[in-house]
Amino acid sequence: MLEVRNLACSRGDHRLFSGLNFTLNPGQIMQVQGANGSGKTSLLRTLCGFMIPDEGDIVWSGENIRDLDEDYYSEMLYLGHLNAIKDELSALENVRISAGLSGVEINEKETIAALRRMGLKGRERLPTKVLSQGQRRRVALTRLLVNDAKLWILDEPLAALDVGAVSLIQELIAEHLARSGMVMFTTHQPLLVAGMELRSLTLS
Amino acid sequence: MKKSSMLDLLVLVVRRDLVLAMRRRADVLTTLIFFVMVVSLFPLGVGPEMGMLRKMAPGVLWVAALLASMLSLGRLFSADYIDGTLEQMMLAPQSLSMLVLGKMVAHWMVSGLPLVLMAPVLGLQFDMSVQALVVLIFGLLLGTPILSMVGAIGAALTLGLRGGGVLLSLLVLPLCIPVLIFGTGAVEAASTAMSVSPHLSLLGALLLLALVFTPWVTAQALRISME
Numbered sequence: 001m002l003e004v005r006n007l008a009c010s011r012g013d014h015r016l017f018s019g020l021n022f023t024l025n026p027g028q029i030m031q032v033q034g035a036n037g038s039g040k041t042s043l044l045r046t047l048c049g050f051m052i053p054d055e056g057d058i059v060w061s062g063e064n065i066r067d068l069d070e071d072y073y074s075e076m077l078y079l080g081h082l083n084a085i086k087d088e089l090s091a092l093e094n095v096r097i098s099a100g101l102s103g104v105e106i107n108e109k110e111t112i113a114a115l116r117r118m119g120l121k122g123r124e125r126l127p128t129k130v131l132s133q134g135q136r137r138r139v140a141l142t143r144l145l146v147n148d149a150k151l152w153i154l155d156e157p158l159a160a161l162d163v164g165a166v167s168l169i170q171e172l173i174a175e176h177l178a179r180s181g182m183v184m185f186t187t188h189q190p191l192l193v194a195g196m197e198l199r200s201l202t203l204s
Numbered sequence: 205m206k207k208s209s210m211l212d213l214l215v216l217v218v219r220r221d222l223v224l225a226m227r228r229r230a231d232v233l234t235t236l237i238f239f240v241m242v243v244s245l246f247p248l249g250v251g252p253e254m255g256m257l258r259k260m261a262p263g264v265l266w267v268a269a270l271l272a273s274m275l276s277l278g279r280l281f282s283a284d285y286i287d288g289t290l291e292q293m294m295l296a297p298q299s300l301s302m303l304v305l306g307k308m309v310a311h312w313m314v315s316g317l318p319l320v321l322m323a324p325v326l327g328l329q330f331d332m333s334v335q336a337l338v339v340l341i342f343g344l345l346l347g348t349p350i351l352s353m354v355g356a357i358g359a360a361l362t363l364g365l366r367g368g369g370v371l372l373s374l375l376v377l378p379l380c381i382p383v384l385i386f387g388t389g390a391v392e393a394a395s396t397a398m399s400v401s402p403h404l405s406l407l408g409a410l411l412l413l414a415l416v417f418t419p420w421v422t423a424q425a426l427r428i429s430m431e
Binding site: 048049050051052070071073074076077078080081082083084085086087088089093097098100101102103105 | 212213216217220223224227228286287288289291292293294295296297298299303430431
């Protein structure tokens with residue numbers, strides 16, 4: 001369970017938001033909404049621990065994430081604006097390495113199966129620099145399949161994706177929620193998850 | 205799926221960085237060729253007087269190694285920073301210091317080790333004795349990892365800055381002076397038939413000290429740079 005109490009965050013001298021409170025329980029999904037520059041990405045980055053909040057606490061299953069540190073990181077997955085994939089490596093190598101960094105070792109068969117599910121059949125061994133923007137995003141999103149994190153923090157997961165990929169992501173999120181996972185995300189495109197109540201948090 | 209241990213992670217990072225270095229070979233070669241060029245220019249510039257060349261050899265080789273190692277430091281974290289891999293490394297459920305140590309080891313293998321292997325060949329240009337060459341290699345073996353590790357702190361602090369390369373050298377070079385002093389001191393001691401062990405022991409001590417502290421300091425510097 002993720003709990004945010006009285007959170008305040010600023011960028012330079014500019015206060016982005018303050019007095020933010022919410023709770024995310026297993027099986028719940030929350031969309032962070034707001035205009036450009038309202039602090040959506042900053043909120044997500046604060047939840048990851050990259051930024052230290054001005055005030056307030058972020059609590060994961062009863063303990064502050066600052067104290068949990070690595071125990072928290074083993075239960076969460078963050079997908080930012082940047083794909084975190086290397087041009088020189090193939091899709092296969094990229095996925096295996098990023099899974100390895102998040103503490104999960106996967107073999108080649110599992111990785112190829114995951115990449116095929118993401119619609120990258122036949123592209124597994126190509127260097128990612130020859131892939132299109134959307135395909136590279138798909139490689140990055142493959143991490144969702146090869147991870148057992150409970151909390152997904154997704155910043156604009158649908159950027160550069162086509163209709164087919166968007167429905168696939170909706171499917172993945174629904175599966176994750178059914179496993180009593182949690183999702184926090186931002187998007188400017190509509191994202192509908194079947195049978196789930198979508199809560200939204202509006203920053204202004 | 206299997207959970208990985210801390211050592212697995214270290215091996216993973218080293219292997220990843222080595223594979224990346226092999227696919228971007230130009231970067232590796234730049235450091236080595238710079239080292240070879242700088243060292244070779246001295247005998248050409250100073251003239252073929254054996255006594256003088258022998259005397260200046262350790263200093264020239266060490267200074268060239270120091271400068272060559274500065275060249276590749278800028279890239280140590282910047283590529284990972286730009287494509288977002290560094291963010292993911294910070295979210296790894298293992299200690300960031302361990303990942304940083306992995307990157308330092310890989311950096312040394314790519315930019316430090318080739319210099320160590322090349323040094324004896326270049327030493328011949330300066331008419332160095334076999335004894336002095338052996339000590340030089342040992343000194344470089346102990347000293348170049350320190351350069352990579354101390355340099356990593358500077359690289360982490362200057363991450364994402366414009367013109368960070370120059371600032372990096374200004375930050376790191378003064379910190380490398382002890383390595384330079386003991387490294388050249390050892391070779392000089394060998395050529396004057398004195399004991400080399402005090403110099404090499406001090407280099408070894410510096411290496412251990414760097415091994416213990418620099419990964420942690422670099423990890424903290426990276427966290428500051430990411431905010």
